[in-house]
Amino acid sequence: MSLEVFSDAWARACAVAINDNPSYRAAAVTWEGSILLHIVASDPGSERRVYLDLWRGECREARSGTATDEDAARYILAGDHAAWHQVLTGVTAPIMAIMMGKLRITKGSLAELLPHVESAKQLVVSAASVRASFPGVA
Amino acid sequence: MTARSYVTTSVRGLRHDSPPMRLWHKSKQLGVWDPRAIDFSRDREDWTRLDAQERDTLLRLSSLFQAGEESVTLDLLPLMMVMAEEGRLEEEMYLAAFLWEEAKHVEVFRRFLDEVADEHGDLTRYHTPSYQVVFGDALPTAMGRLRHDRSPVAQAEASVTYNMIVEGVLAETGYEGYHAILARNGIMPGMQTAVTYLKRDESRHLAYGVYLLSRLVEEHGDPVWDATQQRMEALLPPAIGVIQEIFSSYERMSFGLKLEEFLDFAMRQFQARMTRIARVRTEGLGEWEAGDP
Numbered sequence: 001m002s003l004e005v006f007s008d009a010w011a012r013a014c015a016v017a018i019n020d021n022p023s024y025r026a027a028a029v030t031w032e033g034s035i036l037l038h039i040v041a042s043d044p045g046s047e048r049r050v051y052l053d054l055w056r057g058e059c060r061e062a063r064s065g066t067a068t069d070e071d072a073a074r075y076i077l078a079g080d081h082a083a084w085h086q087v088l089t090g091v092t093a094p095i096m097a098i099m100m101g102k103l104r105i106t107k108g109s110l111a112e113l114l115p116h117v118e119s120a121k122q123l124v125v126s127a128a129s130v131r132a133s134f135p136g137v138a
Numbered sequence: 139m140t141a142r143s144y145v146t147t148s149v150r151g152l153r154h155d156s157p158p159m160r161l162w163h164k165s166k167q168l169g170v171w172d173p174r175a176i177d178f179s180r181d182r183e184d185w186t187r188l189d190a191q192e193r194d195t196l197l198r199l200s201s202l203f204q205a206g207e208e209s210v211t212l213d214l215l216p217l218m219m220v221m222a223e224e225g226r227l228e229e230e231m232y233l234a235a236f237l238w239e240e241a242k243h244v245e246v247f248r249r250f251l252d253e254v255a256d257e258h259g260d261l262t263r264y265h266t267p268s269y270q271v272v273f274g275d276a277l278p279t280a281m282g283r284l285r286h287d288r289s290p291v292a293q294a295e296a297s298v299t300y301n302m303i304v305e306g307v308l309a310e311t312g313y314e315g316y317h318a319i320l321a322r323n324g325i326m327p328g329m330q331t332a333v334t335y336l337k338r339d340e341s342r343h344l345a346y347g348v349y350l351l352s353r354l355v356e357e358h359g360d361p362v363w364d365a366t367q368q369r370m371e372a373l374l375p376p377a378i379g380v381i382q383e384i385f386s387s388y389e390r391m392s393f394g395l396k397l398e399e400f401l402d403f404a405m406r407q408f409q410a411r412m413t414r415i416a417r418v419r420t421e422g423l424g425e426w427e428a429g430d431p
Contacts, residue, residue: 093371101409110401111382117375 002131005088006039006048008064010132015052015062017126024126025057028119032056033074036065038106040078054123075108085134088127094120145227157349157426158232161342165235169342171335173246178328181254185326192392193255198384199316201261202269203309204247209273210304211240216284217296223288232346239339246332254329266387268379276373277304290358291365294351298369301347305340306411307377311404313337319393348411349426352418363419370412378404 003010018024031054039048051065051073070076077094079087083102086092095117097103098110105113113120146152153159185193214237221229251257265273280299283292317333320326354362378401385397417425 093367095374096367096371099370099374099405099408100412101405109398110378110405111397114375114378114382 002133005084005132005134006037006050006064010130011050011052011062011064013130014050014127015059017129018052018054018059018062018123021122021126021129024119024122027122028054028057028116030056031116031119034072036069036073036076036107037084038076038078039084040080046081052123070107073107075113076106077103078106079103081134087124088132088134090124090128094124145225153228156228158226158228158346161346162228162232162235164342165232165239165339168338169235169239171242173242173249173332176246176249176328176332178249178253181250181326181328182256185254185256188325189392191388195388195392195395196319197251197255197257197261198264198387199312200247200250200255201264202380202384203312203316204244204251204261205265205269206273206304206309207240207243207247209277210300211237211244213278213281213300214240216281217293217300220284220288220293229350236343236346239343243336243339246336250329250332254326266380266383268376268383271376272304272308272373272380276376280369290354290362294354294362294366295369297347297350297354298366299373301344301350302370302408302411303373303377305343305347307374307404307408308380309340310337310344310407311381311400313340314403315395315400319395323393344411348414351415352423352426355415356418356423359419363416366415 003013033055034051034053037050037052039046041047049065049067049069051061051063051069052059053061065073077098079097079102083092083097087094087097087103092100092102094103095114098105098113154163185196188196214233218230218233218237221233251261276299280292280296284296313333313336317330317337320330320333351362351366355366381400381404382397385391385395414425
C-alpha cells in the first residue's frame with residue numbers, strides 16, 4: 001500500500017526509513033536541526049508540510065506539519081508538487097533542485113546547507129524507499 | 139592512398155552562422171586586448187595604501203585566479219583534439235581563440251602579482267582543500283580522460299567540469315566579486331579594465347560550453363543529460379566550498395564582501411544556463427541556430 005506524500009503516516013514511515021539507513025547516519029553526524037519541507041500550491045488547501053527533527057544522524061521526530069512549525073524549523077525547503085515529485089523519486093538531486101530554483105530555501109541559507117549535501121541526498125534516498133503516491137502529479 | 143576531404147573546399151564551406159563561428163567572429167573583435175598594454179601605475183599606488191587584510195584578500199583571490207587560469211590553459215587541449223578528430227572545424231577554430239584568451243588571462247594575473255602586489259613567493263597556501271579537489275583533481279582528470287575516451291558522456295563531463303563549474307560557478311562569480319571590490323572602492327583602474335576584458339572573454343567561453351552541452355544532449359539524449367546532472371551534483375559542493383573557504387579564512391571580510399551575495403549570483407547564473415540546456419530536450423537546438431551567441 002502506498003502512502004500519500006507529506007501525510008502524517010508517510011512522514012512517520014520516512015522516519016523509520018531514515019533511522020534504518022546507515023549511510024544517512026554516517027553522512028549526517030554533523031547535522032543538527034529541524035527542517036520543514038513545504039509543498040507550495042496556488043490553492044492553499046493543497047499545501048502540505050512535513051516537519052523533521054534531525055539530530056546527528058538520527059530522525060527524532062517526523063510528522064505532517066503546519067505553518068506554525070515555521071518558527072521552530074531551522075530550515076525550510078519549499079517547492080511545488082512537481083518539484084517534490086522529482087526530488088522524492090530521485091529524478092533530481094536536492095542540490096540540483098535548489099540550484100535550479102525548483103526548490104527554494106525560504107529559511108536558512110545555501111551556505112549553511114551545502115556542507116550537508118550528502119546527508120540531504122541520503123535523506124531523500126530514505127524517503128524514496130517509502131512507497132508513496134503523489135496526488136496531483138501526472 | 140585515399141584522397142583527404144576538406145570542408146572548406148567543398149560545397150559545405152564554413153558555417154558562419156553556427157554558434158561556434160559566431161563566437162569566433164566575436165572573439166576576433168572583442169578578445170583582442172593586450173595584457174601588456176594595461177596601465178597598472180595607479181594600481182601600484184592604491185595597493186600600498188591598502189591595509190594588511192585587504193592586501194591579503196586581493197592576493198588570495200588573485201592567486202586563485204592565477205592558478206585557475208593556468209589550469210584551464212593547460213587542460214583545454216584534449217577538448218580541441220576531440221573537435222579536430224570529429225572534423226568540427228568551426229568548433230576547433232573557436233577553441234583556438236578560446237585558448238589564446240585563456241593564455242592572456244594567465245599573463246595579466248602574473249603582471250598583477252609581479253608589478254602591483256610585488257609578490258614573488260609561493261602562493262599555494264591560498265589553495266584550500268576544495269580548490270585542490272576542483273583544480274588539482276576534477277578538472278585535469280575530466281579533461282585528460284578525453285585523450286583516450288571521446289564518448290559523448292566523457293565530453294559532457296569534461297564540459298560540465300570546465301565550463302559550468304570552473305568557468306561558470308567559480309571564475310564568473312569570482313570576477314564579478316573582484317570587479318565589485320575594485321569598482322565600489324574606486325581603486326586599481328588597471329585591474330578594473332583587465333577584469334572587464336576577462337569577464338567579456340569568459341562570457342563567450344561559457345556560451346560555448348552551454349552550446350556544447352546543448353548539442354551533446356540534443357544528439358545523444360538521456361545518457362548525456364543524466365551524466366551532466368550527476369557531474370554537476372558531484373562538483374557543486376566542492377565548487378561552492380571554494381567560495382566558502384575564502385570567506386572562512388577571515389574573521390571579518392574586507393571590502394564589505396558578503397558570502398550570500400556571491401552564492402546568489404552563482405545560483406542565478408547556473409540556473410539560467412541549466413534551464414537553457416534543459417530546454418534542448420524538448421525544443422531541440424533551434425534557438426541556438428536562430429539567435430545569440
